[in-house]
Amino acid sequence: MQITFLGTSSGVPTKSRNVSSVAIKLPQRSEVWLFDCGEGTQHQIMRSDIKSSQITKIFITHLHGDHIFGLAGLLASCGMAGATQRMDIYAPSGLGEYLDASLRYSETKLAYPVKVHRAKTGVVFSDADFTVTCAPLKHRVTAYGYRLTEHDRTGRFDVEKAKSLGIPEGKVYGLLKQGKTVTLEDGRTFNGADFVGAPQKGRAIAYCTDTIYCDNAVELAQKANVLIHEATFAHQDADMAFARLHSTTTMAAQVALGAQVQQLVMTHFSPRYLNLDELLAEARAIFPNTILAHDFLTIDVPYSTN
């Protein structure tokens, strides 16, 4: 799992930061899942190493323009590039109608199926590999935070070792994979634990924007490997954060601390701050393993260290 930030400014784009979008590459299935899609997201994708043809899911936090105005253009361009695979979009109520209107008035006909799912608290998607949950945040409009959880994987069975010991392939391998002890016809006894590697604990990413500090963000981010949290304002501008229901650096760090995450990545910075060093210092004073996102920052999500 690899995270690429495509837009890290709040409200309006700046010369160096576009409005919100984050891509998560899932190399094991050659898919990319997007979180939010502000205007110009397709342009940012073009300038990154993300392949728009691999996008299969788009999760939208809320319907403010800086999080959705790039959606219709991205879908239209995917269509013109010959996309055929289904696209699933998860979003609060109203997104389907917005998208319908955009596509209808612009007479955009997509040759591939697009399904808009209404996000609701709890599990929004789950399959053999991943579960995505969401919970409402605290913003001026309905906004959801998302958590992407990779399922734990059982340890790898060491086929080469079994073969080299002359253990016959077939049913015995299955028993060993399950960790059982097996006695062969030739009298030798083997313990499955000697052939199966350690299980791999799945990783988790939480994506919380736009919101002021809220318990649901802490809940969503519990022990996540990476928490992406908005930090629109510096600590000293908390009055604006309260007025507009955005977070300060301090609030983002408090969520990270409360949720015991491994790493905090702050994003969605107000264009008023030209130098973000102080914002970073404010957060690190509370949660040291904090970094600032910038457009095209790419992070390999680490496995848990404990």
Add this chain to the structure above:
Amino acid sequence: MQITFLGTSSGVPTKSRNVSSVAIKLPQRSEVWLFDCGEGTQHQIMRSDIKSSQITKIFITHLHGDHIFGLAGLLASCGMAGATQRMDIYAPSGLGEYLDASLRYSETKLAYPVKVHRAKTGVVFSDADFTVTCAPLKHRVTAYGYRLTEHDRTGRFDVEKAKSLGIPEGKVYGLLKQGKTVTLEDGRTFNGADFVGAPQKGRAIAYCTDTIYCDNAVELAQKANVLIHEATFAHQDADMAFARLHSTTTMAAQVALGAQVQQLVMTHFSPRYLNLDELLAEARAIFPNTILAHDFLTIDVPYSTN
């Protein structure tokens, strides 16, 4: 009048060309008028010397996404930047509803008035300085071409000369400005023609996209100083131009020739062409004073040479 191309690709953005938008600076009134507003137009404006705060009118040719998907974001950003002056938008039927839906679902509240006017054949705007007319083109959806005509200006009255000759200010100046002959109380006689410079013929710009060759484009562009015409396809790809109702280089040049314009600027190139030299040569074979637009190309509109 100065033209700046903000997007010169057709359908989808490329790394070097954004989708359609053209800005026309009117320095005499500190205004900018936009023609089309594809996704990312606000980003392009930020990278140009256009001030979004000076935009007072936006003319939309048609509702395809690559011409309108940047509109809601631009208006929202103008709002966040504190815009207060009225914005007039001229567009085919449906644009108002599209914009309403975009602003409503995204809960974007603009603090300045936006008025959407439905473009109809004929004069869409006129004041003391300019007239804008439009006429339907031939595309897959309703599309209008626009012509911006600067009114002729009477010659400048040479106040300094009149003063230096001791002609008393006031009513006499008015008569001289009108070109009349005036006899002063001191017996001297002056002819207005000696104080008034040559009248300045107004300039005209025609903007024709998206369309296949059509008579209305020729009509709109009559003797224009600059004709901006789409040339999505090379001459050899005329079959695609006919199928999609776009123009080839040859068609664009034929419009320029038929309309006896001063200069043709081709734009809206299909991303399939990596080298546009041949497209330029094709057009120049028919209409020599042709250039290719590129993003951020800026042209001072010349006065007529005849």
